[in-house]
Amino acid sequence: MPFDPLHQESQIQRRWMEAQAFRAPRASELKPSDRTFYMLVMLPYPSGRIHMGHVRNYTLGDVVARFRRMRGDKVMNPLGWDSFGMPAENAAIKNGIHPAIWTRANIQEMKGQIQKMGISYDWDREIATFLPEYYRWNQWFFLKMWERGDVFRALRNVNWCEALGTVLANEQVVDGKDERTGHPVVQKALEQYFFAITKYADELLDGHAQLDWPENVKAMQRHWIGKSEGARLTFDLADGEQVTVFTTRLDTLCGVTFMALSTEHPFILKAAESDPGLKAFCAQVAAMSREDRLMSDIKLGFRSKLEAIHPFTGERIPIFAANYVLMDYGTGAVMGVPAHDERDHEFAEKYGLPIPKVIESENPWEPGILVNSGEFDGLTSEAAVDAMVERLGGRAEKAITFKLKDWGLSRQRYWGTPIPTVHCPDCGVVPEKEENLPIRLPEDVAFAGVGASPLLTSPTFLDCPCPRCGRPARRETDTMDTFVDSSWYWMRYLDPRNETLPFAKAEADAWSPVDLYIGGIEHATMHLIYARYFHKIMRDLGLASGDEPFKKLICQGMVLKDGFKMSKSKGNIVDPDEVIAKYGADALRLFMIFAAPIEKEIDWTGFEGIDGATRFLRRITRMVEEHAPTREPLPPKDQLTAEEKTLLVKLHQTLHKVTDDLDHRYQFNTLVSSLMETSNALADLPAGAPHRGPVLQHALEVFTLMLSPAAPHLAEQLWATLGHEGFCMHAAWPSVDPAWLSADEVTVVVQVNGKVRGRILVAASATEDERRAAALACPEALHHMEGKEVVKVVVPPGGKLVSIVVK
Numbered sequence: 001m002p003f004d005p006l007h008q009e010s011q012i013q014r015r016w017m018e019a020q021a022f023r024a025p026r027a028s029e030l031k032p033s034d035r036t037f038y039m040l041v042m043l044p045y046p047s048g049r050i051h052m053g054h055v056r057n058y059t060l061g062d063v064v065a066r067f068r069r070m071r072g073d074k075v076m077n078p079l080g081w082d083s084f085g086m087p088a089e090n091a092a093i094k095n096g097i098h099p100a101i102w103t104r105a106n107i108q109e110m111k112g113q114i115q116k117m118g119i120s121y122d123w124d125r126e127i128a129t130f131l132p133e134y135y136r137w138n139q140w141f142f143l144k145m146w147e148r149g150d151v152f153r154a155l156r157n158v159n160w161c162e163a164l165g166t167v168l169a170n171e172q173v174v175d176g177k178d179e180r181t182g183h184p185v186v187q188k189a190l191e192q193y194f195f196a197i198t199k200y201a202d203e204l205l206d207g208h209a210q211l212d213w214p215e216n217v218k219a220m221q222r223h224w225i226g227k228s229e230g231a232r233l234t235f236d237l238a239d240g241e242q243v244t245v246f247t248t249r250l251d252t253l254c255g256v257t258f259m260a261l262s263t264e265h266p267f268i269l270k271a272a273e274s275d276p277g278l279k280a281f282c283a284q285v286a287a288m289s290r291e292d293r294l295m296s297d298i299k300l301g302f303r304s305k306l307e308a309i310h311p312f313t314g315e316r317i318p319i320f321a322a323n324y325v326l327m328d329y330g331t332g333a334v335m336g337v338p339a340h341d342e343r344d345h346e347f348a349e350k351y352g353l354p355i356p357k358v359i360e361s362e363n364p365w366e367p368g369i370l371v372n373s374g375e376f377d378g379l380t381s382e383a384a385v386d387a388m389v390e391r392l393g394g395r396a397e398k399a400i401t402f403k404l405k406d407w408g409l410s411r412q413r414y415w416g417t418p419i420p421t422v423h424c425p426d427c428g429v430v431p432e433k434e435e436n437l438p439i440r441l442p443e444d445v446a447f448a449g450v451g452a453s454p455l456l457t458s459p460t461f462l463d464c465p466c467p468r469c470g471r472p473a474r475r476e477t478d479t480m481d482t483f484v485d486s487s488w489y490w491m492r493y494l495d496p497r498n499e500t501l502p503f504a505k506a507e508a509d510a511w512s513p514v515d516l517y518i519g520g521i522e523h524a525t526m527h528l529i530y531a532r533y534f535h536k537i538m539r540d541l542g543l544a545s546g547d548e549p550f551k552k553l554i555c556q557g558m559v560l561k562d563g564f565k566m567s568k569s570k571g572n573i574v575d576p577d578e579v580i581a582k583y584g585a586d587a588l589r590l591f592m593i594f595a596a597p598i599e600k601e602i603d604w605t606g607f608e609g610i611d612g613a614t615r616f617l618r619r620i621t622r623m624v625e626e627h628a629p630t631r632e633p634l635p636p637k638d639q640l641t642a643e644e645k646t647l648l649v650k651l652h653q654t655l656h657k658v659t660d661d662l663d664h665r666y667q668f669n670t671l672v673s674s675l676m677e678t679s680n681a682l683a684d685l686p687a688g689a690p691h692r693g694p695v696l697q698h699a700l701e702v703f704t705l706m707l708s709p710a711a712p713h714l715a716e717q718l719w720a721t722l723g724h725e726g727f728c729m730h731a732a733w734p735s736v737d738p739a740w741l742s743a744d745e746v747t748v749v750v751q752v753n754g755k756v757r758g759r760i761l762v763a764a765s766a767t768e769d770e771r772r773a774a775a776l777a778c779p780e781a782l783h784h785m786e787g788k789e790v791v792k793v794v795v796p797p798g799g800k801l802v803s804i805v806v807k
């Protein structure tokens with residue numbers, strides 16, 4: 001059959017489907033001797049259509065899954081849909097389509113596209129997070145975590161739009177206004193639910209040691225978790241109260257000239273009641289988003305009427321409210337040391353505060369030796385911290401603070417998992433009973449035009465009995481952050497229809513941890529931290545074993561066009577469907593694998609790359625078509641000619657390298673270049689080679705098997721042409737024959753006056769002189785040297801060539 005992907009690929013896909021060729025076994029079907037491999041890609045959001053980023057991610061994952069199957073592993077390779085979230089709800093508001101309808105349609109569309117790629121997913125394990133069968137387990141986890149004390153309620157600032165009476169997501173707020181209506185947005189504290197992820201902060205840091213993850217991802221997580229070692233110190237205030245600060249530089253205590261408190265600090269809030277200036281300042285800061293505050297170069301402050309007392313000198317220290325002090329870090333209060341902290345320096349200059357130096361060091365911002373610090377003069381910063389803690393008695397203690405915050409999971413949105421609690425006038429906030437799960441999203445909600453969460457518009461949802469006392473109560477209308485959905489989804493694939501548990505332990509133990517996880521670097525912190533956290537929760541609930549969910553992580557590079565990320569807003573999207581419709585999936589897959597190493601970006605410069613891949617696939621198809629299949633065995637080595645041996649040596653060396661690249665190094669682009677080299681070696685085999693039939697049969701079989709993970713459709717076709725029954729994807733990966741690996745003989749090309757005239761075989765260990773002598777005896781070369789005088793014989797470094805110059 002000729003190369004005709006548009007016709008062949010869908011047929012082969014149908015055959016795979018009918019034969020359930022991608023099915024992963026259940027735990028009970030596995031034998032103790034079976035090796036398993038769990039290949040996971042980050043599950044897509046069903047936004048409408050797949051893009052090249054998806055194609056790259058899924059193709060690379062599929063190469064690994066297919067390779068592992070051929071290596072004899074039992075492979076888990078699933079896909080699902082991260083299908084709650086804002087875009088569906090926005091589409092509902094804009095177009096009046098229910099989010100479920102929008103989501104279903106998108107899933108169907110994208111699934112069709114992915115299936116056309118020939119990705120070997122076990123679709124029987126497909127999940128969609130917006131379905132009650134899935135999200136009921138989010139609710140179940142919530143209840144279990146509530147029981148364990150891993151859920152709590154607390155005040156947390158939200159973007160609040162008074163005019164709309166609603167909470168807005170960060171992306172909806174631009175310049176302190178609602179992006180759509182322009183109504184002002186302020187920070188307002190609401191009672192919300194939190195997962196106590198900070199309990200696991202240390203373990204999340206320490207766990208990195210056992211992970212084969214990119215260093216930069218670990219570094220980003222370390223930074224996000226932000227462990228900071230320092231001390232807590234309590235100052236007396238002039239009015240008799242006390243304020244505690246967190247500092248990493250207790251050694252600078254004698255340089256404190258002011259104290260800065262967050263505008264949300266309780267003492268500031270209280271002081272603002274009788275201080276209109278302070279109150280106005282706090283309101284001004286409240287209008288800034290957290291991001292703006294962190295990014296702001298401008299340090300703003302307002303001097304309150306409060307004063308602190310320096311614990312050593314008894315001096316009065318002014319207390320400011322300041323925009324750069326965050327309430328949710330440390331204690332929300334800072335001791336200001338202008339000579340040794342950059343932010344404090346800027347602040348002190350602006351507000352005319354003294355800047356006394358108390359540390360002698362090369363750089364004012366670094367530790368050194370204490371000066372102007374009385375009895376502590378001469379101590380190193382490190383020693384001074386200990387001495388001061390000692391001297392301050394109960395006022396100071398060493399302390400550790402994390403940047404990591406407890407995970408606020410409340411969203412005042414419709415399209416998410418309903419939080420399974422109830423507000424009872426008598427009992428307060430009560431968790432739902434497990435047997436009442438799932439708490440389903442109601443259908444009778446209004447989207448368009450309402451400011452408030454749509455759930456507030458559904459009476460069938462709101463009214464419910466209290467799970468504790470049975471009296472009329474009101475259901476919680478907050479839904480969960482959609483990051484909850486993706487924090488354990490890979491476990492649900494293992495047991496997707498389980499109705500009594502999120503998944504059975506036996507299934508988890510059979511497959512977990514994930515052997516390889518591929519996804520975008522943009523998930524380095526949130527998703528990959530939340531997922532690790534949930535794994536530890538699942539472990540502590542006795543559901544899963546091991547401490548970490550993903551053994552190895554690879555972050556694939558982006559697909560760019562003309563140097564930019566492909567995106568709707570840039571209008572530079574190349575639609576994978578269009579490419580497949582024109583070239584077929586194999587060509588696109590090959591391009592995605594070949595274009596660059598997995599971590600690097602790919603620049604989509606046009607269709608040349610795909611054209612190249614197509615030419616290559618067509619050429620090898622022709623080669624296989626022209627070969628007459630044979631069952632004749634490969635003759636022993638010593639009977640083969642130099643050219644035949646050369647081909648087999650090249651073939652097995654390539655196989656060895658490719659196997660190693662895929663097995664251990666996850667280098668995929670070399671797979672394609674190796675295939676190309678092999679195809680050239682195949683073409684070099686002379687038409688009249690005496691053992692051409694069996695040599696080519698062997699070489700083409702190995703070649704086709706190596707091709708199979710990358711271009712699986714064509715590999716099936718070629719496999720059949722070579723006389724095989726059954727799927728190529730289920731055939732065993734070829735084993736390297738060591739006899740061919742250690743090329744005890746190597747081919748040397750003989751040139752006469754710059755033209756290739758012959759090839760000779762010499763011992764791999766042959767010296768330069770031996771190579772020269774052998775070349776001069778090469779019959780084809782001799783033919784061109786007849787009657788001429790040898791002027792020069794050159795053996796360039798490497799010894800693969802002998803160049804003879806005659807006159």
Ligand code: ANZ
Binds near residue numbers: 324328331337401
């Ligand atoms: C006095 C001092 C002197 C400080 C000095 C630093 C240098 P990291 O390393 O990021 O943990 N800080 C404490 N709580 C804060 C908050 N809620 N908002 C803003 N800044 C806060 O930083 C810890 C340091 O950041 C603390 O140590 C404190 O300033 C400030 F020469 O205290 B330091």
Ligand code: ZN
Binds near residue numbers: 425467468473
């Ligand atoms: Zn009650």
